[in-house]
Amino acid sequence: MTNLPQGWEIKRLDDITEIQIGKTPSRNNIDFFQGENIWLSIRDLKSKFVSFSSEKISNEAILKTNMKIVPKGTLLMSFKLTLGKTAFAGCDLYTNEAIAAIFIKDKNINKYFLDYALKFTDLEKYVDNAVKGKTLNKQKLRQIEVSMPPLKEQERIVGILDESFAKIDESIKILEQDLLNLDELMQSALQKAFNPLKDDTKGNYQLPQGWxxxxxxxxxxxxxxxxxxxxxxxxxxxxxxxxxxxxxxxxxxxxxxxxxxxxxxxxxxxxxxxxxxxxxxxxxxxxxxxxxxxxxxxxxxxxxxxxxxxxxxxxxxxxxxxxxxxxxxxxxxxxxxxxxxxxxxxxxxxxxxPPLKEQEQIASYLDELSLNIKALKENYKIQIKDYEELKKSLLKKAFEGRL
CATH class of the missing domain: 3.90.220.20 (DNA methylase specificity domains)
Structure with a gap:
């Protein structure tokens, strides 16, 4: 940030946004978690737009806990233990106390650019070393500084990054599916090895001769x-x-x-x-x-x-x-x-x-298959890591004014 591109400025979150922190209803009241309202925790921030939560809360929980709604489209960011995980609210929802809802109050700030800016920012430098674990508070969140170009430039950069990240994420998604397919391949091979007669119920299972x-x-x-x-x-x-x-x-x-x-x-x-x-x-x-x-x-x-x-x-x-x-x-x-x-x-x-000789044959076949699958998995994981590094490289170029 010391060598900003021409026309860029350093902005504090406190100057350009309002920050709202979520809450957790009392776990002592089971009824609080029997409702239909989306209530996000960090584990739910899995995609760019989030409209599903692993837990939901009741209207009573919202009322008794005095929780504030987060409107659809709001930028969200985790700030406790897992720092800087971002997403946008895909519908009206609520969050726990580890997620900040960030409302833009400066008309010259594009919220999607701010999302990329936060992804690029080293949030760990704002962590209080006296506090155990990687955690920020509302005061620290307000102090976060991001580099901002003029609005038109923000919009141009967002267009390039959105298109590039979408292609990269699609490639990562394919690789992640390939990893799942390899797990299924291994289980299919195990099923054939230990259930050669394809009978799923042990009561009717006719073992091969000698088994x-x-x-x-x-x-x-x-x-x-x-x-x-x-x-x-x-x-x-x-x-x-x-x-x-x-x-x-x-x-x-x-x-x-x-x-x-x-x-x-x-x-x-x-x-x-x-x-x-x-x-x-x-x-x-x-x-x-x-x-x-x-x-x-x-x-x-x-x-x-x-x-x-x-x-x-x-x-x-x-x-x-x-x-x-x-x-x-x-x-x-x-x-x-x-x-x-x-x-x-x-x-x-x-x-x-089965007899020992057949055990050896089965183990040998599965061992070779397992090694081949492991090698493929490592290859896919390396490719995924390379794609993630490519995203970081694109962000770096963007915030150095080279995109």
Missing amino acids: EWKSLGEIGEIITGTTPSKNNPNFYGNEYPLFKPSDLNGDMIIKFASDNLSKLGFDNARNLPKNTILIVCIGASIGKIGLSGVNGSCNQQINAVISNSTFISKYLFFVCLSNYFQEILKKNASQTTLPIINKTEFSKLQIPL
């Missing part, structure tokens, strides 16, 4: 993990990984964990050999799986399956990845505040088990 239904408890040793006491620092070191749900990152082979045990800690934990199947059995990430690539241990949120030589570890990994297994796991979990399946019920879960 058997086996419970997890029959084919391996089931171990629920534990966490050695944090009060004893000697239990922790760098020798053995202590796997937690967050360490199961989608890769098949898991070798590293955010917490590691010393030899003493490992001796006081539940030891798991290499090629142990790890399955999260509690919480929002229930069903996440991994295959340990080293000797280690796991915490109490994970059940481990150690082979008794009747199954190939990679075969069981792919069975557990399938929709069939994921559905029976969650179906048999108790639906309390957090879904959880205990060791006893987990041990009863049944899988189709």
Whole structure:
């Protein structure tokens, strides 16, 4: 902003806008969240124009909380934790306290240009370092400075950026759909591998010759993990990984964990050999799986399956990845505040088990397919990242007066 293009000016939000902060009705009154009024949180800011919310509120909630309406077309911006996520109200609506509604009061400001200006602005420099987390308040929002050309130039730039961003977003959308298609391809391959006779009901399922239904408890040793006491620092070191749900990152082979045990800690934990199947059995990430690539241990949120030589570890990994297994796991979990399946019920879960040679063939085919899909996914993700960088580059050119 120190070298502004000719005719541009620095404007403070306080000088060109009015800012309105949303509210959250009391969670203690369930009726407040039984209405039909759109009420946005940051997770709802998914597109340029927003007219859907994951939660809706009642007229009573609006009245009792003294909430102010945000008219259709208003510029919205998140300013708590997730900074600078913007959108426009696609209808009359309300927002929570993490979203600011920005009303233009200067007739020489184009709201769509202001949207791009806020996207280009480094909002983090307005964050109070004394406050925990990336959060602004209304006072800080008012201090935000943006660079503004004359109105005609704003409109010209908006026209170019709108057209360019629309093409880029369409390309990103296609790539995101390609990623979903790859997930569907993998699940289709798993379905064919573990349900070769295409019968969806286990009661009528005719297993191929030589296959058997086996419970997890029959084919391996089931171990629920534990966490050695944090009060004893000697239990922790760098020798053995202590796997937690967050360490199961989608890769098949898991070798590293955010917490590691010393030899003493490992001796006081539940030891798991290499090629142990790890399955999260509690919480929002229930069903996440991994295959340990080293000797280690796991915490109490994970059940481990150690082979008794009747199954190939990679075969069981792919069975557990399938929709069939994921559905029976969650179906048999108790639906309390957090879904959880205990060791006893987990041990009863049944899988189709072919002879070892066929397990090897199936695992080999799925392993190769999985690697090819992973490579394609990485390629698509790189392309998406490149498109996002292109948008940043266009913004930079625009605000340097080079567009």
